[in-house]
Amino acid sequence: MKDHIAELINSALTQLIDNGTLPADITPRVTIDRTRDKSHGDLASNIAMTLAKAAKKAPRDIAQLIIDALPASDKLTKAEIAGPGFINFFLNEAAATAIVTQILSEGEKFGSSNAGTGQKVQVEFVSANPTGPLHVGHGRGAAVGDSICRLLKNAGWDVTAEFYYNDAGQQINNLATSVKARILGLGPDHESWPEDGYRGDYIIDVAKSYMAGETIAAEDKHVTGAADANNDEAIRDFAVAYLRREQDLDLKAFGVDFDVYYLESALYEQGKVEETVKQLIDSGHTYEKDGALWLKTTDFGDDKDRVMRKSEGGYTYFVPDVAYHLNKWQRGFIRVINEQGADHHSTITRVRAGLQAVSQTDNLNIPTTWPEYVLHQMVMVMRGGEEVKISKRAGSYVTIRDLIDEVGKDATRYFLAARAATSQLTFDIDLAVSQTNENPVYYIQYAHARVCSMMRKLSENKWNWSAETSAQSLELLTEDGEKAILNKLAAYPELVKAAANNCEPHTVANYLRELAGDFHSYYNSHKMLIEDKPLRDARLSLSEAVRQTINNGLGLLGVSAPEEM
RNA sequence: GCGCCCGUAGCUCAGCUGGAUAGAGUAGUGGCUUCCGAAGCCAUUGGUCACAGGUUCGAAUCCUGUCGGGCGCGCCA
Numbered sequence: 329m330k331d332h333i334a335e336l337i338n339s340a341l342t343q344l345i346d347n348g349t350l351p352a353d354i355t356p357r358v359t360i361d362r363t364r365d366k367s368h369g370d371l372a373s374n375i376a377m378t379l380a381k382a383a384k385k386a387p388r389d390i391a392q393l394i395i396d397a398l399p400a401s402d403k404l405t406k407a408e409i410a411g412p413g414f415i416n417f418f419l420n421e422a423a424a425t426a427i428v429t430q431i432l433s434e435g436e437k438f439g440s441s442n443a444g445t446g447q448k449v450q451v452e453f454v455s456a457n458p459t460g461p462l463h464v465g466h467g468r469g470a471a472v473g474d475s476i477c478r479l480l481k482n483a484g485w486d487v488t489a490e491f492y493y494n495d496a497g498q499q500i501n502n503l504a505t506s507v508k509a510r511i512l513g514l515g516p517d518h519e520s521w522p523e524d525g526y527r528g529d530y531i532i533d534v535a536k537s538y539m540a541g542e543t544i545a546a547e548d549k550h551v552t553g554a555a556d557a558n559n560d561e562a563i564r565d566f567a568v569a570y571l572r573r574e575q576d577l578d579l580k581a582f583g584v585d586f587d588v589y590y591l592e593s594a595l596y597e598q599g600k601v602e603e604t605v606k607q608l609i610d611s612g613h614t615y616e617k618d619g620a621l622w623l624k625t626t627d628f629g630d631d632k633d634r635v636m637r638k639s640e641g642g643y644t645y646f647v648p649d650v651a652y653h654l655n656k657w658q659r660g661f662i663r664v665i666n667e668q669g670a671d672h673h674s675t676i677t678r679v680r681a682g683l684q685a686v687s688q689t690d691n692l693n694i695p696t697t698w699p700e701y702v703l704h705q706m707v708m709v710m711r712g713g714e715e716v717k718i719s720k721r722a723g724s725y726v727t728i729r730d731l732i733d734e735v736g737k738d739a740t741r742y743f744l745a746a747r748a749a750t751s752q753l754t755f756d757i758d759l760a761v762s763q764t765n766e767n768p769v770y771y772i773q774y775a776h777a778r779v780c781s782m783m784r785k786l787s788e789n790k791w792n793w794s795a796e797t798s799a800q801s802l803e804l805l806t807e808d809g810e811k812a813i814l815n816k817l818a819a820y821p822e823l824v825k826a827a828a829n830n831c832e833p834h835t836v837a838n839y840l841r842e843l844a845g846d847f848h849s850y851y852n853s854h855k856m857l858i859e860d861k862p863l864r865d866a867r868l869s870l871s872e873a874v875r876q877t878i879n880n881g882l883g884l885l886g887v888s889a890p891e892e893m
Numbered sequence: 894g895c896g897c898c899c900g901u902a903g904c905u906c907a908g909c910u911g912g913a914u915a916g917a918g919u920a921g922u923g924g925c926u927u928c929c930g931a932a933g934c935c936a937u938u939g940g941u942c943a944c945a946g947g948u949u950c951g952a953a954u955c956c957u958g959u960c961g962g963g964c965g966c967g968c969c970a
Contacts, residue, residue: 365913374912377950387950411913412950457970497970524969620968631895631966638968645970673897674965705898706963747906750898752963754905759919767932768918774932785929819909826909838907841917852925852934893932 330360332403333371333417340397349393354382362819369416370815376413387413424811425802427818431873432795439824439880444485448660451477453667455492458571459503461530462578464707464755465669467728471744472704473667474584475833478884483828489586495568496592497645504564510535511557534570544569578728582737583886595648604651608682611689628681646675650682657694664699665831676701702831704749710756735760738887742769745885746837768841772878773890775844779875780891782856789857798865805866809850813870816843820877833885840881847874
């Protein structure tokens with residue numbers, strides 16, 4: 329519909345330029361917006377105001393010229409000037425209700441597009457260290473990252489969801505020594521407790537399982553506890569497998585799936601880290617100082633250079649990161665989106681610097697803005713009116729599992745995805761737990777369940793409804809409440825497309841809240857199951873279109889759309 | 894000190910890449926059910942969009958500065 333009106337305007341502009349009314353050197357950029365106020369019609373354009381200066385005419389005069397030159401359209405009842413020079417367009421019934429027919433025929437596909445043209449995009453998210461249970465910050469990453477994947481798939485991209493396991497760094501040694509200490513019966517307060525040990529009680533569980541000789545079935549391998557307190561290597565492998573499995577179970581319960589689990593250790597095993605180091609040295613952007621090898625990240629906008637290889641010989645964390653991203657590039661992802669916590673913000677410059685150093689030398693043509701980042705701000709967890717500190721090292725933090733158990737998967741996912749990633753988020757556990765019924769997600773699901781309930785009641789009255797036989801009745805949808813819903817439904821495809829482009833799943837959450845609100849309001853003021861068949865058909869069609877849209881939208885958020893509650 | 898993010902109703906947050914009179918939820922107040930699900934609806938209270946400049950037809954939105962908050966700034970990851 330927007331396209332249709334844009335065509336009309338462009339046609340009018342062409343005519344006005346051809347007959348000399350408007351100068352030929354103007355470059356109109358026609359945008360069509362949905363109006364917020366129904367007295368402003370259904371759609372509006374600000375084209376006259378943007379042309380005013382170049383055309384040296386008053387905005388309202390230009391608007392009138394455009395309106396007079398508009399070609400006839402069978403979709404509009406009128407176009408009029410308003411305010412400082414807006415052109416408001418009013419749709420006729422047939423054009424306004426066409427969206428219902430479209431939704432009912434497209435079903436689950438309503439809102440999907442081929443904008444991504446099947447191109448490869450990778451979304452890396454969560455990527456938690458396998459050193460403990462996932463906390464609420466990971467939960468935000470999981471909810472946002474997974475929704476971005478769903479949005480991109482919906483927009484026609486070929487999406488790979490990927491989880492990067494940092495299973496090769498110093499933190500894994502800390503994990504192993506922590507488990508070993510627990511095996512020996514030591515607690516975090518003991519004087520022999522490892523300095524950077526993980527203090528959480530889950531370490532006890534790992535130790536017990538290891539000593540009991542249990543077998544862990546992780547994603548890629550099975551590991552059996554050696555029950556040997558002195559076998560450091562065995563403890564280490566077992567602990568990593570154990571915690572990976574735990575994270576996998578949490579993510580599964582959260583409705584999040586990954587296509588690829590990429591191990592940092594694999595980069596070392598396959599020599600990719602060494603290879604990358606060589607490439608960086610060959611690029612000429614490195615130097616030796618104080619026994620360490622440095623990368624001149626200042627050549628690429630960093631405020632100081634960074635150590636690549638420590639004087640003791642090991643690599644700093646960002647070197648395998650660069651190797652990993654070179655690997656992503658080699659795998660053909662023209663777009664890579666890294667969803668991570670804002671506390672990792674400083675890695676962006678380093679990774680991009682490393683990539684550019686290699687790219688420029690080897691002519692890889694990696695864009696300077698590749699990979700893209702979506703950084704979610706911190707989640708503050710409140711309980712009992714006090715902040716719960718999220719600290720892996722302290723061992724005291726709220727886990728995803730806690731939230732799923734207490735609040736439920738749907739509400740947790742909705743809550744964590746419903747806010748812009750750039751904003752900090754306060755997750756009040758008491759509120760979420762005690763006021764479960766007032767959580768917005770139930771409000772949306774309730775609208776869905778209500779329509780389902782209506783459809784069940786329909787047959788009890790020995791009535792029937794079908795999209796096909798109701799098509800002619802749709803023009804009966806002329807009331808304000810109905811038009812509001814029609815307009816909202818019509819906005820859905822462009823909304824999800826924008827959400828995918830901008831990696832902003834929260835806009836979908838807000839949209840659904842509004843749509844559900846419009847529907848609840850309509851439902852309360854109109855009876856649907858009435859004797860008048862044409863009107864009944866029209867209202868049921870509209871309701872079913874709302875249900876379908878809610879179903880599709882909730883699917884993008886990974887939230888279920890129950891038929892009854 | 895430097896970098897990134899944020900500052901909108903008592904509280905939690907939206908505000909569609911600059912548009913028309915700034916919106917929701919929640920909290921408060923007052924109503925709605927012989928009838929399709931009251932997990933609902935209706936009405937109402939509540940704003941110097943942190944502050945000051947700038948850009949232009951037009952700014953919560955873009956730019957600059959100030960103040961306030963969060964997160965980074967390691968030869969940790």
